[in-house]
Amino acid sequence: MFSNTNKWKRFSYTIWAPVYDLVTSGLFERRRQRSIKLLDLKTGERVLLIGAGTGLDLDFLSANVNIVATDLTPAMIARLKRRAQRLGLNVDARVMDGHALDFPDESFDAVILHLIIAVIPDPVRCLKEVARVLRPGGRAVIFDKFAPDNTNPPLLLRLMNPLTSLFGTEITRRLGTLLADVPLKIAHQEPAGLKGLFKIVLISKTPCSVVSGVCLHTL
Numbered sequence: 001m002f003s004n005t006n007k008w009k010r011f012s013y014t015i016w017a018p019v020y021d022l023v024t025s026g027l028f029e030r031r032r033q034r035s036i037k038l039l040d041l042k043t044g045e046r047v048l049l050i051g052a053g054t055g056l057d058l059d060f061l062s063a064n065v066n067i068v069a070t071d072l073t074p075a076m077i078a079r080l081k082r083r084a085q086r087l088g089l090n091v092d093a094r095v096m097d098g099h100a101l102d103f104p105d106e107s108f109d110a111v112i113l114h115l116i117i118a119v120i121p122d123p124v125r126c127l128k129e130v131a132r133v134l135r136p137g138g139r140a141v142i143f144d145k146f147a148p149d150n151t152n153p154p155l156l157l158r159l160m161n162p163l164t165s166l167f168g169t170e171i172t173r174r175l176g177t178l179l180a181d182v183p184l185k186i187a188h189q190e191p192a193g194l195k196g197l198f199k200i201v202l203i204s205k206t207p208c209s210v211v212s213g214v215c216l217h218t219l
């Protein structure tokens with residue numbers, strides 16, 4: 001479908017960019033904060049944001065980590081740069097396609113995937129890129145909309161999907177299916193709104209044991 005292409009996403013998010021903060025204001029802050037907390041970022045770690053948008057996640061990141069933020073849409077990155085400046089954060093912000101990251105293998109400790117896996121045209125390709133750029137033992141957090149695994153997406157979601165897709169996001173993707181052939185394991189997941197449609201998920205490049213919602217790596 002034409003709406004599931006980079007060309008359409010860039011077009012639709014260029015239109016969204018000037019009003020994005022206004023429209024989403026107050027909707028997701030608590031979830032962003034919770035998701036980033038699960039990453040348990042340490043001083044000096046290198047963290048990558050894919051599909052970073054206007055940079056609303058920057059409010060929950062501190063200056064003691066190295067932040068690299070990427071997005072397909074130049075209008076989004078322009079806003080993100082201004083937000084970083086306002087917050088006094090040193091952010092390496094770049095226009096980049098999340099399907100083909102211009103970074104070496106194993107060059108990040110953590111990745112933030114907020115509201116991008118349900119948006120990007122080929123989410124499996126993006127997740128494979130995440131696995132490639134994460135160091136062994138690295139982790140990523142996803143906050144997004146997913147249909148339940150192991151069953152067909154509910155009829156209502158299937159009926160609404162062409163419309164939501166037109167506005168920039170899918171609502172019938174299943175995370176278990178997307179991760180099936182990707183070397184990333186779910187370490188923790190929790191519902192995050194709209195009767196479980198939204199989820200916060202911590203994934204890890206290596207198997208790990210989870211204690212109190214935190215993934216303890218064996219490497």
Ligand SMILES: C[S@@+](CC[C@H](N)C(=O)[O-])C[C@H]1O[C@@H](n2cnc3c(N)ncnc32)[C@H](O)[C@@H]1O
Nearest residue numbers: 009013051052053071072073076097098114115
């Ligand atoms: C719903 S917004 C989410 C923005 C931000 N992560 C947030 O949580 O507010 C989706 C973002 O994904 C970006 N995007 C869409 N396709 C992309 C791609 N192929 N590569 C990178 N970013 C993409 C859009 O430009 C848009 O900024």
